[in-house]
Amino acid sequence: MPSFSSAGFRHTTVLLHEGVDAVLGDAPPADGTFVDATFGRGGHSRLLLERLAPGARLVAFDKDPEAVAQAREIADPRFSIRHQGFTHLGELPPGSVAGVLMDLGVSSPQIDNPARGFSFRLDGPLDMRMDPTRGQSVADWLATAEPQQIAEVIRDYGEERFAVPIAKAIAARRQERGAISTTAELAELVAGAVKTREPGQNPATRTFQALRIFINAELEELQQALSASLSVLAPGGRLAVISFHSLEDRIVKQFIAEHSKEVYDRRAPFAAPKPMRLRALERIKPSADEVAANPRARSAILRVAERTEVPA
Structure with a gap:
């Protein structure tokens, strides 16, 4: 399984061959325009270029x-990189696009x-921040956010049942000693507020996930990118998403379920359904062998769909 390094940090691409096979379909070497919507450290892009x-x-x-810098080392004239989030897919x-591959989340580096x-x-x-040159850091947001806001983010984006005690602990810490500025400080504080946790899971896992998703607007951007894929995919084009x-x-x-069925307008019961x-x-x-070799693959799921014909 190929690994790629960035400034001394290594990354092993999850579902490497499965993702590329899914987006290319049954006819490699494939022609047309393809999109790697989340370059990361380029594992999928490099294999796509081979195919x-x-x-x-x-x-x-x-x-x-850092990902963009890695991408600019690829000399293949068929390849181009955009320093933009995948909401710009539209x-x-x-x-115009024969396939879109999205590999979500955060990379190992x-x-x-x-x-x-x-x-x-x-x-x-x-x-x-995924892009540390733009936007607000988690530390900056936690320094001013209301405890209720903090609890809602941790609960909604981390599915953390101890969201309220964690938010109260953050607010109390802020009042007593000032804002939290390091990951170790936050992890220690969360560990003190979380009473129980699943075996093998760090008490701070869900809180860090929630804050990362929130500060980068990851779910909102995913929804926008999925909608954009419907516009840019040609009939027969593939959408492959690893979450x-x-x-x-x-x-x-x-x-995928919403757009994989005909839609009837209840206000016009005799009208033809939208296809x-x-x-x-x-x-x-991932296979058992892949999970054994790369434990970070254990929660991955790849979903694949194909753009249907656009009616004339």
Whole structure:
């Protein structure tokens, strides 16, 4: 399983071959324009370039400047990288794309680099922005957010049942000693507020997940990118999405299900239904061997759908 390094931090792409096979379909070497909507450290993009026809094109998106720097090392003239989130997918011409691959979540180099502030195991500045040049860090947001806001974010994005005690602890800490500025401080505080936890799970797991998703607007951006994929995919084009937790997967599952059925207008019962826009194809999980080799793959789910014909 290929691994790629970034400034000393290694990343192993999850569902590497399955994701590429899903987005290319049954006719490699594939032609047309393809999109890697989340370049990350480029595992899927590099394999796609091996499989694409000489006249094909691969457009990648990523918000992370480190990922963009890695992408710019790829000399293949068929490849281009955009320093943008995948919400900009809709800027591509309608019906111009033969396949879209989305690999959601955070990459290993982001987690393993303490300076990025994603890890509750490694001390570093409490940042968590995918693009540290833009927007507000987690530390900045926690310094001013109301306890009710903090509790709602931790509950809604982390599915954390101790969200209220955690929010109260953050507010009390802020009042007594000032704002939290490091990941270790937050992890320690959360551990003191969480009374029980599933075996093997760090008490801070859900809180860090929630704050990362919130500060990067990950779920909102996913919904926008999925909608954009309907516009840019050509008939027969593939949509392949790899998710790593239930909130993401639920959005993807519901999106594919919603657009994989005909829609009837109850106000016009005799009118022809709007045709379905997607055809659900597969749901794929990593093999036992992949999970054994890369434990971070254990929660991954790949869902695949195909754009249906657009009526004349």
